[in-house]
Amino acid sequence: MKLVDEFRDPDKAQALATHIREVLPKVMADRRRTLQIMEFCGGHTHTIFKFGLEELLPEGIELVHGPGCPVCVLPMGRIDDAIAIAHQPNVIFTTFGDAMRVPGSRQSLLQAKADGADIRMVYSPTDALALARQHPEKRVVFFALGFETTMPSTALTVLQAEKEGLGNFSLFCNHITTVPTIKAVLDSPAMQIDGFIAPGHVSMVVGEQPFQFVAGHYNKPIVIAGFEPLDILQALSMLIDQFAESRCEVANQYTRVAPPEGNPAGLAAIHKVFELREFFEWRGLGSIDHSGVKMRPAFAQFDAECIFDVPNVRIADPKSAQCGEVVKGVIKPWECKVFGKACTPQTPVGALMVSSEGACAAYYNYGKHIPRVDALRFDATE
Amino acid sequence: MAIRFNDPIITLAHGAGGKAMRDLVEGLILPYFDNELLAPLEDQARVPLGELTALGDRLAMTTDSFVVDPLEFPGGDIGTLAINGTVNDLAMSGAIPRYLTCGLIIEEGLEVGLLKRILGSMKQAAAKAGVAIVSGDTKVVQRGGADKLFINTAGIGVIPADADIRASRAQVGDVVIVNGVLGDHGAAVLNARGDLALDVELRSDCQPLNRQVQALRAACPDVHCLRDATRGGVATVLNEFAESAQVAIRLNERDIPVRDTVRGVCEILGLDALYLANEGRLVAILPAEYVQATLSALHACGDEAHVIGEVIPSPAGRVLMKTVFGSERIVDRLVGEQLPRIC
Incomplete structure (x- = not known):
């Protein structure tokens, strides 16, 4: 656990918080409102709350918790589709644990499981592939979720299934993309965000370049950050420095994991298996252009949306939630x-x-x- | 003539009430649980009241059902859980656990070798806890009607007249003590299911806690609250205390003892050790003046002992965590079970 503890050192956290407190007045001198910084990713949000990081920040900085939780933003219609697939004869439907409770229009996967569907929690797509090998008589479907972070592992799993000729394995693809979503946030009229903390594990795959438009076109500084508390505090400190020095650039706090060029092998696998959807529906945000991927036609035999008859009905978000x-x-x-x-x-x-x-x-x-x-x-x- | 049980697997015949069932009960199960109260094999155990009333003035009574998957895991099995779980539920009232019953619900096809190992564990655990299994029942259900083996145990114990241990007694100024590292059992069972593919050494902390409770009470005459932190972990128990007593409990993150391997599992899966199940860990709330005496008493039992937090007035009903960074956050109850996070 040494690895983790290094990034949870209270003294270093205090030093970073002190730096932020010292530099912030320079930034705030000619501002009328608080500095809004969005951490895009749910992983960051989780760390911020678990370690109480907001309490360490001075007044004047406000963290806005972005839409980057792939489980949260799954629309009800897609959950309904997942349940419909799970209820087909001979199907073993596999999913990451935290998707189990996401409500569909009638049921969650957890309720569908109780209802008799064979739904199993797995820890990685390769677990699903192993099930497909063990049960040649069953049709094993993997509920593919997540941003670019988890895309390479699902893509490689599909390629492996193809190599082994595992015709009983398929993917219900709900992968979503980071950049179009950040763009949608930036384009929204009520938006007041001043700077961004970008998800380090997405950068680990896509590199730094895809985030250039945030600094270049929209003139908002952005720092790619890891997921430990010190990572986030350091990223905030790097952002504040940019404001104080009137810089606006893509900076990388997470160089220990996320190289500037990303992971070319992972990207190659993604491009081989997936292509952009014209649009994808997000719970709470509506439809965002090019914000999801689907499987390329060459992989139709592994595409659950082609294999199974899914209802594909769009369910409107409840109006009451904002x-x-x-x-x-x-x-x-x-x-x-x-x-x-x-x-x-x-x-x-x-x-x-x-x-x-x-x-x-x-x-x-x-x-x-x-x-x-x-x-x-x-x-x-x- | 002694009945010998030689069948390799349990079949529906063993639950049908005939000779096969008699062979199972008398040839296999009874020898493990052998004691005077059980031996007559009447429909009920007949417990002399005199020896009970000599120990205290109230009877503690509890029941628990055990359905763990897998049945065996490093550090224990469903048998040790079934004895220790009920012993511990009794002990948390301050009671001296005495007699247990045992109901077995067996899915047809269960290997007799496995059943023997589990019965052996029960025998050992009962001896360690100083309790006797004095009554029992066995059912065999069709394949699919149960998952290999379910065990129910009920138990009685005697509460000494001077014990008044209740969740509602947590008082401002009290301290919160645990008797060892947290989450070992939950992490061990998760790992034993085999689908994590983690190459780590994890053992359940399963143990009877009646000795520890007696030691605690000897060191501190007025223990306010006691509970074993099983399902839902320490976080859930503390929420129960805080709600019941309408006080707040503040934990200190630095002081929460968690083994490095368990922390590692939690980091990888996005779980929190505070919510992981324990089977040999108690949470005690008692007046601060008895801290040293109780820590020493737990050490003398061979356990670790840690002060992990304190009782404060507000916000009433809530559990707070002072993080390593000095900030505070809420430690709430879980919605359902902890589900591993995607990334």
Whole structure:
């Protein structure tokens, strides 16, 4: 655990927090409103809450918790499709654990499992492939989720299935892409974000270049960061330095893992297996152009959407939840109309309450410094 | 003539009430649990009241069912769990556990060798905890009707007159003590399922805690709250205490003892050791003045002992964590089971 502890050293954290406190006044001198910094990725959000990092930051900096939780943003229609596939005869439907509770329009996968569907939790797509080998009489479907981070492993799994001729393995592809989504946030009219913390594990695959447009075109500084508390504090400190020195660039805090050029072999596998979808539907954000990938026609025999008859019905998000405004930083989670009332981790209405990485779930679970949470939660039990 | 049981697997015949069942019960199970109260094989055990009333003024009574997968894991098996789980539930009232019952629900096809190992574990665990299994029941169900073997144990113990240990007694100023590293059992069972493919040494912490409870009570005459941190882990127990007593409990992250291998498993899977199950860990809340005495008492039992937090007035009903960075966050109850995160 030495590896992790190095990045959780309280003294170093205090030193970084002190640096931020010292430099911030320079940044704030000619500003009228707080500095809004979005951490795009749910992994970052989770660390920020688990380690209480917001409490270390001076007034004037506000963290906006972005839409980068691939489980949270899965639209209900896709969950319905997943359940429909799982209920087909002879299917073993495999999924990462945290997708189990995501609500569809009628059921979650957890409820569908209780209902008799053969749904199994796996830890990687290769586990699903192993099931396909063990059960040649069954059709094993893997619920592929995640940003570019998890795409190479699913792509390589498909290539392996092709190599072995495992005709009973397929992918229900719901991979999503980071860049178009950041662009959608930047293009939204109510947006007030000043700078970004970019997900280090996405950069590990795609490199630094895809984030250039944020600094270049939109004039917002962005720092690629790792997932330990010191990573995030250092990234914030690097961002504040950019503001103070009137720089605007893509910086990489996570060079120990994410090389500037990314992972060419991983990218090659992604491009071989996947192609961009014209658009993909996000829970809470609506449809975003080119924000998802699907399998190329050459891999149709491994594409669950081609093999199975999926309903593919678009289910509108509940109107009451204001997820879109929360992820753009327009309102705070607890300012949403249903936060802590109709929408709780037990009964999530909106995307951001679904997984522990969602901003609202994080506030609900960890957020002691929001006085209204307790009152709201009291309402929820009435 | 002694009945010998030589069948290699359990079949429906062994639950049908005939000779096969008698062979199973008398030829296989009884020898493991042999004791005076069980031996007459009446429909009920007949417990002399005199020796019970000499120990205290209230009877503690509890039941628990055990359905673990896999049945055997490093550090224990479903048999050790079934004895220790019920012993510990009794002990957390301050009671001296005395008698247990044992209900076996067996799926047809269970290997007799495996059943023998589990019964052997139960015998050993019962001896270690100083309890006797005095009554039992066996059912065999069709394949698919159960997952290999389920065990229910119920137990009684006697609560000494001077013990008043309740969740609602947590008081401001009290300290929170645990008797060892957290999460070993949960991590060991997860790893024993074999689908993590992690090459780490993890053992369940399964053990009876009645000796520790007696030692604690000898060191501190007024233990306020006690619970064994099984399903839901220490975080869940502390939430129960905080809600019941309408106080807040503040943990200190630096002081939470977790083994490096367990921390590693948690990091990889996105789990939190505070919510992992333990089977040999108690959480005690007691007045601060008894800290040294109770820590020494637990050490004398061969356990570690750690002060992990304190009871404070507010926010009432909540558990807080002071992080290594000095900030605070809420430690809430889990919604369902902990599910591994995707990335």
